[in-house]
Amino acid sequence: MIDSNLSATPSALPALAAALGNSVVWQAPADPLHAPIAAADNFVTIVLSCEPENLPLVVRTLTEDADFRFAAIIPCEEGSSFIVAYWFYRSAGHLRVKLRVRVDAAAPTVPSISAIAHAADWHERQAEDLFGLIFSSHPKLGDFVLHEQWREGVNPMRRQFDHAPLATDADPPMPWSPETILETPGAFVMPIGPVYSDYAESAQFFLETVGEDVVRMIPRFFYKYRAVEKLAEGQSIAQVLLKVERFSGTSAVAHAICFSQAVEQITAVDPPPRAQAIRLLLAELERIRHHLSVLSDVCHSTGMIVPSAQVDILEEQMLRLSCRIGGHRYLYGLVIPGGLRRNIEDDQLQLLADEVQRLRSQAAELFSQLQFTSSFLDRFEGVGITPLEKTKNLGLVGPVARASNLAGDLRIAMPYGYYHHIPAFPEALETEGDGYARIRVLFHEIDSSAEIIRATALSIPPGEHALTALTLAGGEALGAVEAPNGAAFHGVNLAPSGTVRRLALITPSFTNWHGFHLAAENFAFQDFPIMMATFGLSMAESDR
Amino acid sequence: MANWFFSGLFSRVVTTRYPASPEIAPGTTPGRPVGQQANSELAASAAAAMCPVGAIGAHGRDTTVTLSQCVHCQACRQQPGIAWQNDYQWAAAIPPSDSHRSQPVPRAFKKSLHIRIVDGGSCDSVLNEIKQLGKPFYNMHKLGFFITPSPRHADVLMLTGPVTRHMEAALKATYDAMPHPKWVIAVGSCAISGCVFGSDLMTALHSPPIVPIDVVVPGCPPPPLAILHGLMILAGREGELPPEPAIPVVPADPELRKVTSPEMSP
Amino acid sequence: MSVPEIFLLLGLAFSIGGAIVLPLLTETLVPRALAIFGSAAAACLLATSALLLLGHSSLTIHLVTLPLLGTLRLHIGGLSAFFSLTLGISFLPAYLFSDGYMRRYQGHFRTRNFASFFLLLLPTCFMVLAAGDVITFLLFWRIMSLLASLTIVLENTREPVGPAGYLFLSMNEAGIIVVTVALLIMAGFSGGHIGFAAIAASMHNVSAPWRWIFFLMLFFGFSTKAGLVPVSSWLPRAHPLAPANASAILSGALVNFGIYGIIRFVAILLPSTGPLPGLIVLIVGALSALIGILFATIESDIKKMLAHSTIENMGIIAVNIGMALVFTAEHLPVLASIAYIVALYHMLNHSAYKTLLFLGAGSIDQHVGTRNMNRLGGLLKRMPVIGATFLIGALAIAAMPPLNGFVTEWLTLQNILRSEEIPSALCRVIFALCGTGLALGAALAVTCFLKAFAMSFLGMPRSQNAADAREADFSAKAPMLALAALCLVLGVGATWIIPGISRAVPQLADHHATAALVPPFFAAHPPNPPFKPQFISGFKTIGAGVGAGVIPARGLVILHQGGKSNPVVYAMSTFYMAIILALIMAATWVMIRLVCRRSRAAIGAPWAGGMRDLAPEMTYSATGFSNPVRVIFQTFFSAGQREDSKVAVESHFRTAIRREQSDVYLFDRIFLAPIAICAVAISRLLARIHRPSVVNAYAAWVFVILLVALVVNRLL
Structure with missing residues (x-):
């Protein structure tokens, strides 16, 4: 057992090393007992490798004893074998663990860890579909990312796929039906989608029910799968940046920062402070706008037309503000590796500060009015509860996790960029885990983001807005950013020539959709859109 | 509840007056790059070379911008040889090709068009911009455009995104479920050209496209006013638009998705 | 020997002869022979009762004089004849239906024995109705119970069938033992005379406590047979397990004997002791109606659902009898007569549509192989005639105009509104509450039978068997078509039926009831009371007299007048409704033909959200359709049903959620x-x-x- 409250990094390493014992090989830092840790480092990345059979034990030690949170599974094909990288992180001591497992590509079987860290479930299913990795003892593999028109055994992320003729379509498509588990006479499923509702993104839900009350929900995603990770392979950083920004346009800044962060880690450069500060402002502006958009959907889902319209007005004002200061309503094209594409002048930042302050008071007033609207609260209180224990086990992130009292805001847990330099702000935690708690978290975050902008906008350091040039280097890194929906991780592997060899996008929507079934359980059918709205997740971000 | 009634009642009207008069509020549109005459042939070809998506072409000293491929990355914003124009009326009608002949929108439909959106794998910002159309600032309902959840009630299919393989069948089913006469409007550059997500692997870049497109609204994402412009063109209500730029008409297939924007003189 | 007697003897001969001949035949001939002998016997007995009813005559036969007990005699008066008419309506189609239906049992079960019992059931039933004395009545009643339970157990190798037969027999025995004791004590009071008439005469001297004892014993004894609450749970457990032709008889004819008993002994034999007995009958009836239809609505076994609905209909009949008893006690003879007419009319209707629906359920069972509505669906395309006739039956039982169920439900509810004429406030409150219950029941009946029809016949087939089903043969179609036609006739011809019933049972319903319900709009000079000339002429100006001179009837409008404090006249005419409906449908058809002459309809797959293929298990199931009712009446059902939920979890993944519902039978448990x-x-x-x-x-x-x-x- 390791004392997880250790804050000093150097003393944490020996304890971890002792707990893991011989089951792993330490690769970096090579000597955990005497590792030189620079105080300026934001975080320490521990690289371990282990044999596949030791994997469950190591993961159990990391997640259960050492209090690490699961971040990602990033497989990468290298020659005739797979390197499966398991990423974990911990706020205490600002540690990241990269656990490398090497398996033979001819017989790629790895033990499943989703029974230990349930958050890994979808990562494993995704890797099975795209890479053909077999996760032994995982009960639910197959048909996840790739739908029925894909032949079994076609794994588009494999190298061999590129050389094979493009005959992916199973013709006719294989019959597919959701895996129902409700064994009650007369039970049936209500299918929703993929084309449904007014503005909804493409996704499909099967509600298992015996009528009236829905017992559970079976999601079917990846209708919007554009294979962004595959398309990125072999492309230049500039090309990939376009995709990273655009695969989920409402969180463009966060993902651009995340990707740039990873590239900057590989090339070992720090963007100038002004660029970092402006990035922070843009990210917080985006968070405000994103949360307003979610709140608009929330109000709309209960038919509260007036509050919905009030929030809509604020949202459009933020869109216009973004366009005025950044030239684009969704702030595309500003963040680039090494800084910003263009400077944002001080008078523009003044405008930003003023407008956001105005919005802040309006949002606060709106919130106080909503809190006294019983017809509004009735629809959210006790609806779609995500219990803390399960939230933790599923590794949920962002406002959804915070509504269940699960801390983990990366801006606080693992501060990056300019977040080191701003005054501490509290994490918006709530305890109930229901729809109303999620709404409160959104309002609180709008408020704290506005406060951050107020405190930062007028005192950002002068200087260059970007590095003049980026020295190309090969390597791999994990970018970690708190996107509006929660923690986003970008695994970037660059070739020495500067082209992207492998891109892995671990998005908060992907993480949180995995936990949506916690809320969508034993509910009345009419609450389904309300629960969807309070989760506020993006399908584009999840499907990639 | 009474609070909401009064707070709604006493809220300022924010709805745009477009198309009765041009919208001039700042921040409604990111604008767009337009080709112009560069100082030298070298400058023109440099402009063409720096565009990461190849939307800029150089012909001698002239540059052209293929708006349907532009992703609004702002890279060319201060580039010599490229002008940046802060307008939004850039939707374009596609003249019917031989294979597809949709009739003009009849009189009865002009002020009541019902739209079914099909998300073919778009990023959510396009959908968010479409959503803004139904919200106070743009309020397309006053112009007679409505979003309907069922294709059975829809006259127009609004397509967004590059149409992923997984959405192909659903898009077709939706189009087939719509009653005649029906029209298709493609919103966003990726719905027109596939853009940065266009690939043989996961998106269906069919030529001819899965559904015949009548009007395109390029942009990444196109601002709400551009989409509204596209809808006005679709409904054949060009006469009601503010007399600004001419309606670009593009040549017919086979390069249907490559819509060139009109040459704008600086 | 009179003509009815000849038919009676012929009928008995056919039945008993058939029962003797059938066991000697080879098994392949049994269904056909059963159909021939049975339908001949049923037709003869139907003719007997019809002739007696039309001739307003009665038939009395002295059987034998026994030492100590007295003379055993048969007496077929109006009431008996009317009940035997309902017997015939149920038995004749059921026998015809047997021809095709019984073939499914050949080689698996002892169809010869079943056929004999089934044939003997008709004459036994007839003898129960014809009995003119206590001993004959009880003797044949017991034979009837025994034969009926023997028909239930045809599929005796299937698990719950044997117990179901015993359950039926024991519950019937329990009821009749109570009745036997009561009747023997009553015979004791009449000085040992066992004739009904003699007992009736002696009852006027009996003290009130004894009358109360007799009432309670007789009513609860017979209500067991009728399947009224609280002793109703045996009915849905026993009736559905019989073969469909026997189920049709059990629900269409045999439950009527409970009603017969109540009317014969409680209403006619016992003098009134005030409104309280009537109120008890009323409350029991209303509760039966509500509980029956609630359980029917959530049931997905089509035959069980019909059995629950039988309880509901018996409840409606009991409500009318209860009202009649109260009105009699309160000296409102016209209202009492109306209530009796409605009770008998509703029973007639119920026999017609319940037989029809059970035969339909049998056809489905035979050709699909399941009675579970969750596994049916889309049968209308495959079984169009069965589907259409089932639809008519479902509409009739759901009280949709212009079919027969509507007439009696309308009259029942109107009658309840007349409770304002009763002086006692308590009575009025109870009437109002019962009326509310009945109205709710009527609404639920629509849900219930909408579900029954839609889930069986519309939508996608939810099982391969349902997809492979084929149309039933003529022997199933013919009786169902006839019964569907009968439902329509009984509805449209209400203005003929009401006077007919009133003439048949003058001791219950005098001619004032007819005069009040069916005013003589067709008569050139209507008799003065109860209607004033200006009232009649007022109606004639809006068309109530149309058809006079052409159509031989008193009129085509049924009236229900409000009382003194509520002088509103409610008028209703199923005949005109039928004509208007037909006109609207014809006009719509013509309009569609005219408008759509040039355009052609586009036929496409149903919109399913862009799914590739919509599987049947993604459409509404029968359980799902009625589950809102279960949720709304959660507290009610939680008393009568238990829900078990189990979840299987395997390393964070739930692999199964099992939820099972089982009936609790509260009354059975407690008492x-x-x-x-x-x-x-x-x-x-x-x-x-x-x-x-x-x-x-x-x-x-x-x-x-x-x-x-x-x-x-x-x-x-």
Whole structure:
């Protein structure tokens, strides 16, 4: 057992090393007992490798004893074998663990860890579909990312796929039906989608029910799968940046920062402070706008037309503000590796500060009015509860996790960029885990983001807005950013020539959709859109 | 509840007056790059070379911008040889090709068009911009455009995104479920050209496209006013638009998705 | 010998002859022979009762005079004839239906024995109705119960069938034992005369407490047979397990005997003791109606659902009888007559549509192989005639105009509104509450039968068997078509039926009821009371007189007048409704043809959200359709049903959620189970005495009891 409250990094390493014992090989830092840790480092990345059979034990030690949170599974094909990288992180001591497992590509079987860290479930299913990795003892593999028109055994992320003729379509498509588990006479499923509702993104839900009350929900995603990770392979950083920004346009800044962060880690450069500060402002502006958009959907889902319209007005004002200061309503094209594409002048930042302050008071007033609207609260209180224990086990992130009292805001847990330099702000935690708690978290975050902008906008350091040039280097890194929906991780592997060899996008929507079934359980059918709205997740971000 | 009634009642009207008069509020549109005459042939070809998506072409000293491929990355914003124009009326009608002949929108439909959106794998910002159309600032309902959840009630299919393989069948089913006469409007550059997500692997870049497109609204994402412009063109209500730029008409297939924007003189 | 007597003898001959001949035939001939003999017998008995009813005559036959007991006689009066008419309506189609239906049992079960019992059931039933004295009545009643339980157990190798037969027999026995005791005591009061008439005469001298005892024993004894609450749970457990032709009889004809008993003995024999007995009948009826239809609505076994609905309909009949008793006690004879007419009319209707629906359910069972509506669907395309006739039956039982169910439900509710004429406030409140219950029941009946039809016949087939089903043969179609036509006729011809019933049972419903319900709009000079000339002419100006002189009837409009404080006249005419409906449908058809002449309809797949293929398990199931009712009445059902939920989890993944519902049978648990446990305990105790090892003790017991008996005799 390791004392997880250790804050000093150097003393944490020996304890971890002792707990893991011989089951792993330490690769970096090579000597955990005497590792030189620079105080300026934001975080320490521990690289371990282990044999596949030791994997469950190591993961159990990391997640259960050492209090690490699961971040990602990033497989990468290298020659005739797979390197499966398991990423974990911990706020205490600002540690990241990269656990490398090497398996033979001819017989790629790895033990499943989703029974230990349930958050890994979808990562494993995704890797099975795209890479053909077999996760032994995982009960639910197959048909996840790739739908029925894909032949079994076609794994588009494999190298061999590129050389094979493009005959992916199973013709006719294989019959597919959701895996129902409700064994009650007369039970049936209500299918929703993929084309449904007014503005909804493409996704499909099967509600298992015996009528009236829905017992559970079976999601079917990846209708919007554009294979962004595959398309990125072999492309230049500039090309990939376009995709990273655009695969989920409402969180463009966060993902651009995340990707740039990873590239900057590989090339070992720090963007100038002004660029970092402006990035922070843009990210917080985006968070405000994103949360307003979610709140608009929330109000709309209960038919509260007036509050919905009030929030809509604020949202459009933020869109216009973004366009005025950044030239684009969704702030595309500003963040680039090494800084910003263009400077944002001080008078523009003044405008930003003023407008956001105005919005802040309006949002606060709106919130106080909503809190006294019983017809509004009735629809959210006790609806779609995500219990803390399960939230933790599923590794949920962002406002959804915070509504269940699960801390983990990366801006606080693992501060990056300019977040080191701003005054501490509290994490918006709530305890109930229901729809109303999620709404409160959104309002609180709008408020704290506005406060951050107020405190930062007028005192950002002068200087260059970007590095003049980026020295190309090969390597791999994990970018970690708190996107509006929660923690986003970008695994970037660059070739020495500067082209992207492998891109892995671990998005908060992907993480949180995995936990949506916690809320969508034993509910009345009419609450389904309300629960969807309070989760506020993006399908584009999840499907990639 | 009474609070909401009064707070709604006493809220300022924010709805745009477009198309009765041009919208001039700042921040409604990111604008767009337009080709112009560069100082030298070298400058023109440099402009063409720096565009990461190849939307800029150089012909001698002239540059052209293929708006349907532009992703609004702002890279060319201060580039010599490229002008940046802060307008939004850039939707374009596609003249019917031989294979597809949709009739003009009849009189009865002009002020009541019902739209079914099909998300073919778009990023959510396009959908968010479409959503803004139904919200106070743009309020397309006053112009007679409505979003309907069922294709059975829809006259127009609004397509967004590059149409992923997984959405192909659903898009077709939706189009087939719509009653005649029906029209298709493609919103966003990726719905027109596939853009940065266009690939043989996961998106269906069919030529001819899965559904015949009548009007395109390029942009990444196109601002709400551009989409509204596209809808006005679709409904054949060009006469009601503010007399600004001419309606670009593009040549017919086979390069249907490559819509060139009109040459704008600086 | 009169003509009815000849038909009667012929009918008996066909049945008994058939029952003797059938066991000798080879099994392949049995269904056809059963159909021929049975339908001939049923037709003859139908003719007998029809002739008696039309001729307003009665038939009395002295059977035999027994020493000590007196003369056993048959007396077929109006009431008996009317009930035997409902017998015929149910039996004739059921026998015809047997021809095709019984073939499914060949080689698996003993169809010859079943056919004999089934054939003998008709004459036995007839004899129960014809009985003119207590002994004959009880004797044939018991034979009837025995034969009926024997028909239930045809599929005796299937698990719940044997117990179901015993359950039926034991519940019927329990009821009739109570009735037997009551009737024998009553016969004792009449000085040992066992004739009904003699008992009736003697009852006027009986004191009120005894009348109360008789009422309670007779009513609850017979209500067991009718399946009224609280003793109703046996009915949905026993009726659905019989073969469909027998189920049709059990629900279409045999439950009527409970009603017959109540009317014959409670309403006619016992003099009134005030409104309270009537209120008890009313409350029991309303509760039965509501509980029956609630359970029917959530049931997905089509035959069980019909059985629950039988309880509902018996409840409606009981409500009318209860109202009649109260109105009689309150000296409102016209209203009482109306209530009796409605009770009998509703029973007639119920026999027609319930038989029809059970035959439909049997056809489905035969051709699909399941009665579970969750596994049916889309049968209308495959079984169009069965589907159309089932639809008519479902509309009729859901009280949709212009079909027969509507007429009686309308009249029942109107009658309840007339409770304002009763002086007692308590009575009015109870009437109002019962009326609310009935109205709710009527609404639920629509849900229930909408579900029954839609889930069976519309949508996608939810099983391969349903997809492979084929149309039933002529022997199923013909009786169902006839019954569907009968439902329509009984509805449209209400203005003929009401006077007919009133003439048939003058001791219950006098001609004032007819005059009040069916005013003589067609008469050129209507008799003055009860309608004023201006009232009649007022109606004639809006068309109530149309058809006079052409259509032989009193009129085509049924009226229900409000009382003194509520002088509103409610008028209704199913005949005109039918004509208008037909006109609207024809006009719509013509319009569609005219408008759509040039355009052609586009036929496409249903919109399913862009899914690739919509599977049947993604469409509404029968359970799902009615589940809102279950959720709304959660508290009610939680008393009668238990829900078990189990979740299987395997390393964070749930692999199964099992939810099962089982019926609790509250009344059985609270009242019948202790009786059964006591009975078992006593018989155990007695069995111990019987043990051969203690034969001496057994002999000693005999001696002791003899001694005790002698002492007791001495002391008394």
